Amino acid sequence: MSLSFEHAQRVAIIGGGPGGYEAALAAAQLGAEVTLVERAGVGGSAVITDVVPSKTLIATADAAVAIAGGGELGVQLFARGADGRPLQPEIAINLAAVNKRLLALARQQSDDMRTSLVDAGVRIISGHGRLDGRDAVIAATGPGGTDFDRIEADTLVVSVGASPRQLPTAMPDGDRILTWTQLYDMKSLPDHLIVVGSGVTGAEFASAYMNLGAKVTLVSSRDQVLPGEDADAAAVLERVFRRGGMTLLSKARADRVERTADGVLVTLGDGRTIEGSHCLLAVGSIPNTAGIGLEQAGVEMTASGHIRVNRVARTSVPNIYAAGDCTTFVPLASVASMQGRTAVFHALGDVVIPLEQRRIAANIFTAPEIATVGYQEKDVLDGSINGTVHKLPLSANPRAKMIGITEGFVKLIVHAGSGTVMGGVIVGPRASDMIYPVAIAVERRLTVDQVSRVFAVYPSLSGSIQDAMRALHLVENSDGEEN
Structure with a gap:
């Protein structure tokens, strides 16, 4: 379906993650002239460094558990030794191959999404986007962002996502101290992974690496894993974690993470220390909203840098909308997608059903x-x-x-x-x-x-x-x- 306008409506979108992607598709479907500015690739961090690769890693971990647990169903794997007697083989994880596969899948998903946009008639600009007032977007392209392209538009959609939060006393180095976007460079399974943060991201990666065979310690500042989630669900997960050999440290805040000669040293608030080979920091995220012209355009923000939006993803500026983790709404890829579509439908006069948080289904991909x-x-x-x-x-x-x-x-x-x-x-x-x-x-x-x-x-x-x-x-x- 396309709506009839006296002149083609112009829609400019900053960020090609789930929210920006769906906004672009919906706008093109409704007959608008659509331009998308994306710096990393269509799909954004959700596809390239976050949701797609992490869930692919988890799928591999699930496969390892299924193979290891086959004996309970009567399935037994044996190899024969030199003397002809059966030997029970060990399950080995080739992490380099796992990471190569998941990054390839992420890139393929990004390419498929880009193709869908091109086929729909969306103009895609590779570069850094920022608002130029309330009616235009500036795309910085070329080597070092030295070339600029100004796109005038009737409707602007901001979907710039978020990045892992960093702590001044635990700065990631991409080698031993890692954010969740840096895990996929590891060539072998960590001997002892210390996960700081027991929210959704921390719990998912702790579960995955435990099931891949790594020793895992999970440091939680709260009294349960997944604070805020259903208490019975958290209790089941904690029981599974402990049975799998994971060490759970509750009400333990990590004050400092340091590199050692051959690993990391995590110092807790009570003075205790934990030594490991690697540390994953999963302490939340911050929106990528700094320096992209939002304040100058009059868009209302929170103290944390999130964009305030209503239930149709509209900001305080009538023709500017926002979707995804950069907003004050629920930070889920599925929600970003729905926000993107809802924003465009509202802006272009199509039927809109305002989003209601109580109806959002969410999932935590632990095991x-x-x-x-x-x-x-x-x-x-x-x-x-x-x-x-x-x-x-x-x-x-x-x-x-x-x-x-x-x-x-x-x-x-x-x-x-x-x-x-x-x-x-x-x-x-x-x-x-x-x-x-x-x-x-x-x-x-x-x-x-x-x-x-x-x-x-x-x-x-x-x-x-x-x-x-x-x-x-x-x-x-x-x-x-x-x-």
């Missing part, structure tokens, strides 16, 4: 995965909603038994009166896939009875979602009142 959507159990406990919580362990699921799953659960949060599904948590393999029907139920305000009437394959992991819905069935009296 097991943790997926969430909507209200959570803590919202019931603190009285924010009148809800009922039901939790069903995956170990009771017949399909889970067949494939050897012993950890995980399905948890539903349902309105106590109407039975409307208000939220959910799924912990288990491929929770990122399993959360979708729960997300649909939350989005469409379905009741547990409506969802439970949908046929689930038997046996399947998704059958646990149906079982949990059925357990919350509301019995009606003869006069129609619910019990």
Whole structure:
């Protein structure tokens, strides 16, 4: 579909990550004249150095776990020694080959996205973009950014992403002290990886490298891994981590990280020290908004440098929109994509459904995965909603038994009166896939009875979602009142 304008609407986008990419596609689809300025490559850091490579690494770690755990299912791998007797081989990880593959996949994904934009008629400029007032973008191109291209536009979209936060007492060197964008240069598995930070990024990489065979210590300043997430989910993950040999240090703040002759030394706030071969800093991110003309254009920012946006991704300047991790909204690639599309739809007059944070499905790619959507159990406990919580362990699921799953659960949060599904948590393999029907139920305000009437394959992991819905069935009296 394209909208009819007296003159072609001009849309200029800074940043080609998930938000900028989707904004460009949507604008081209609606018949606009679109220019995208991107410095690293289409897909941005999400595709090139963050989401795509990290999840590819995690997929490799999952494969290693599946091979190692085959014995529990009766699958045994043996090699024969010189005397003809069977030997049990060890699983070896060629990290150089793993990293080469994941970087190639990331670049291929970036190239595919670029092709999609070109085919849609989007003009792509490789360079650094900044706002020039409220109606134009300056693209610095050429060697050292010495050439400039000025693009006038009716609508501007800023989607510049964020970068790993650095600490003055723990400066990354790209060799032993690393951010998550620098991990992929390692040629071999670290002997002992110290992960500072137990949020989503820290937990995901700690899980992956543990499952690849590295010794891992996770330093958390809070009392649980994944602070702010569902407590039951965090407890499952901590149990799996400890069983896998990981050392968890809770309520331990890293004050300093230093290089040693052959590794790193991490000093904690209480004076304790930890020696390791490498240290990964996962202490949050900062938006890439400095020096790109936002303040001069009158765009309202937070003290942290994030761009304030409303539910249609609009900034304080009517024709300037923003999407992704550089904004005050939820920092997820899927959210950035939706923000980009929503921004363009709103700017060009198409139908818009404002984004609502409670309907966003999110996933943490640890092993097991943790997926969430909507209200959570803590919202019931603190009285924010009148809800009922039901939790069903995956170990009771017949399909889970067949494939050897012993950890995980399905948890539903349902309105106590109407039975409307208000939220959910799924912990288990491929929770990122399993959360979708729960997300649909939350989005469409379905009741547990409506969802439970949908046929689930038997046996399947998704059958646990149906079982949990059925357990919350509301019995009606003869006069129609619910019990």
